[in-house]
Amino acid sequence: MFIEIKDLSKSYQVGLTKIDALKKLSIDFEKGKMYVILGPSGSGKTTLLNILGGIDKPDEGKVIVDGEDITNYNDRELTNYRRRKLGFIFQFYNLVNSLTVLENVLSTKYLSENGLDPKEVLEVVGMWEHRDKFPFELSGGEQQRVAIARAVVKNPSIILCDEPTGALDFENAKRVLKLLEDINKRYGTTIIIATHNTAIAKMSHKIIRLRSGELVEYQDNPSPALAEEVVW
Numbered sequence: 001m002f003i004e005i006k007d008l009s010k011s012y013q014v015g016l017t018k019i020d021a022l023k024k025l026s027i028d029f030e031k032g033k034m035y036v037i038l039g040p041s042g043s044g045k046t047t048l049l050n051i052l053g054g055i056d057k058p059d060e061g062k063v064i065v066d067g068e069d070i071t072n073y074n075d076r077e078l079t080n081y082r083r084r085k086l087g088f089i090f091q092f093y094n095l096v097n098s099l100t101v102l103e104n105v106l107s108t109k110y111l112s113e114n115g116l117d118p119k120e121v122l123e124v125v126g127m128w129e130h131r132d133k134f135p136f137e138l139s140g141g142e143q144q145r146v147a148i149a150r151a152v153v154k155n156p157s158i159i160l161c162d163e164p165t166g167a168l169d170f171e172n173a174k175r176v177l178k179l180l181e182d183i184n185k186r187y188g189t190t191i192i193i194a195t196h197n198t199a200i201a202k203m204s205h206k207i208i209r210l211r212s213g214e215l216v217e218y219q220d221n222p223s224p225a226l227a228e229e230v231v232w
Ligand SMILES: Nc1ncnc2c1ncn2[C@@H]1O[C@H](COP(=O)(O)OP(=O)(O)OP(=O)(O)O)[C@@H](O)[C@H]1O
Pocket: 012, 013, 014, 019, 020, 021, 039, 040, 041, 042, 043, 044, 045, 046, 047, 048, 196
């Protein structure tokens, strides 16, 4: 198994109240598949992605990636893990405002030893002709395509997406989903998408439903829909 999480628990103390964000959660993720994590607000989706991404640590449980338990990693090993293996895509693009499109992509390419050609990746997301623009000169959809290029150019084996279409209109959201689908097929990247949007689940290979930090359903989707067929 590529990624295994075992009995993962995480709680947050807010004043006198303890909030259990994840409760003994166990899930396996296969390499090269597209996963969608569904669940209402507060169900633990972001907490799970942050732990998978080595940004946050669980209170209990293991996260085994490619045979290694990343919960035992020190800060330096975690930084390396994030650089080599991971791409992140967030709801609000996260570009460096003072860098052009091409510079934004180059700045993450150099974090990885086996990065892809920035020109190829910017062409895949349809942003090569905009390479000399700054983020403020782009629409939200265009910025998100650059954010995808930044994540992909490192050639990571895992891409984690937290509400990647949450700030986009329908047409731009479809474009972003189509790109994630293309990247999954082209580079065999394992893609994990957290969202409220149940329609997006139709295009994934596996659907994980969380409620109150617990797994309520794990569903195989043997014939995922194409991004262009998905409507909401
Ligand atoms: N840093 C934090 N401090 C305190 N509580 C937190 C923190 N992060 C998350 N929580 C709580 O943990 C629970 C799970 O939050 P999480 O952000 O993982 O949910 P989510 O499924 O991503 O929700 P949304 O769909 O709104 O993004 C919630 O009850 C939330 O309030």
